[in-house]
Amino acid sequence: MRKKLITEVSGVVAAPVDRVWRALLDDRPRYEMKTELGEHTVAYQGGWWYRGEWAVVADPEGTRVIHRVYDVAERLSWAVTLVNKFFHGFDEQTRRSFAEGLARIGERLGCAARLT
Known part of the structure; x- marks a missing residue:
């Protein structure tokens, strides 16, 4: 599969990896997508x-949560860049959405969560 990184964001949740992992899975999208x-x-x-x-990985402060968005278009891959230019602020929108999800996880687990 061809993958081209479009944006990446990460944050830290002050809780153990297994607890953050379960909370992340509970917070996943409710619409139908292929899931691996x-x-x-x-x-x-x-x-x-x-x-x-x-991905969730151990961090000195608890757990680091990393989110990456990729372009995986098999055909018309040139159009992804063009289309995303029309969505001015895609990086910031992704960062804001990620921060909201991270905050929900922190609230659910009763601990601090922050962007890095």
Whole structure:
């Protein structure tokens, strides 16, 4: 599969990896997308170009949560860049959405959560 990184964001939740992992899975999208689960990784793929990958890893402050968005278009890959230019602020929108999800996880677990 061809993957081109579009944006990446990360944050830290002050809780153990296993608790954050379970909370992340509980907070996943409610719409239908292809889902791939790994050990502390999950990927959602939908539409003709979008793939979002999430990973949780140990961090000195608890758990680091990493979110990457990839262009996985097999055909018309040149159009992804063009289309995303029309969505001015895609990086910031992704960062804001990630921050909201991180805050929900922190609230659910009763601990601090912050962007890095």
